Amino acid sequence: MDILVSTDWLEGELGKPDLRIVDASLFLPGVPRDPGAEFEAVHIPGAAFLDLPSLADAEDPRPGMLPTDDFMTERCRRLGIDADSRIVVYDNSPTHSAARGWWMMRLYGVGKGAAILDGGLPKWLAEGRPTESGMPPPRPGNAVAKRAVGQVRTKEDLVANLESQAEQVLDARGAARFAGEEKEPRPGMASGHIPGSRNIPSSIFYHADNSMKRGEDLRRLFLDAGTDFDRPIITSCGSGVTAAILLAGLELLGKTDVTLYDGSWSEWGLDPATPKATGPAA
Known part of the structure; x- marks a missing residue:
C-alpha cells in the first residue's frame, strides 16, 4: 500500500477480511482528553484501539520507548492482525500520532503493509462517513513482530553525530519549544534543542482538512528549513511521535535514508550531560 490512503479508498475497503484498521490516537501530557474513551464513543467501523500510549517498554524509565518484539507481537495479535493483513492506521489527535503507529507497524514488519489514513478521523467525520461505538472484544491474530535493525x-x-555531522537532525517540535522559549510539557526537562539540528514543526505538514501536504508543497517545507536531500537524516521531536511525521513526509518525497531518534527530547532534555542549544537553528 501507499504511505497514505484516502477516506474514499478506505470506505470502499471496509469489511474486507484482510483489512485491519487501528486507532493510534495519543495526546501530549497535560491534555485533558482520553483516547480510549473517545474511541469507545466513536470510531471507524471495524477499527480496533491500538492504545499507543501503552505500547512501550514498561521496563524503560524513558517515556514511550519502543516495546520488545514479544510485547509488540502480543498487542498486534490482540488487535486481530495477521501475517497477511493490510493495516490502516488513523488518529483523532492534534499530534497526528497515526504516523507513529504506522512507523511502528513497518519497523516491526507487521502484516503485509501499513498505511496512514490521510485526514484521519476528523476528515472522516467531516465527510459524514459511517462510524460505530463501543469497545470491540479482542480477536486473535497470528502476526509476528520483529524490529528491523538500523x-x-x-x-x-x-552524541557521536555532534562531532561527525554525518547525518542531519530534523526536529518536529513547535518553533517555541525548539528555540527554548516555551516550557516543555514534562516536568524537570530542559528547554531548547540538540545543537546543529533544524526545526520543521510537524503542524505545518497539514492542510485545513487534516490531510497531508504533497509534492512541491511538502518538499518546500524541508528546503525552507535548510534540508540537504543528498545527506542522511535523523528525525526527532518530544518523544518520538511527531518525528514519524517528518519521516513519512520524506518517504513521500522518495527519501529513504531516514532514521528516527526514539528517545528524542524526552531523553536528551532530561540528561544534564547532553549539550543544549537555544534560539533558532544556526
Missing part, C-alpha cells in the same frame, strides 16, 4: 537512533548515536 532504523532507530540512540542518544549515543546523536
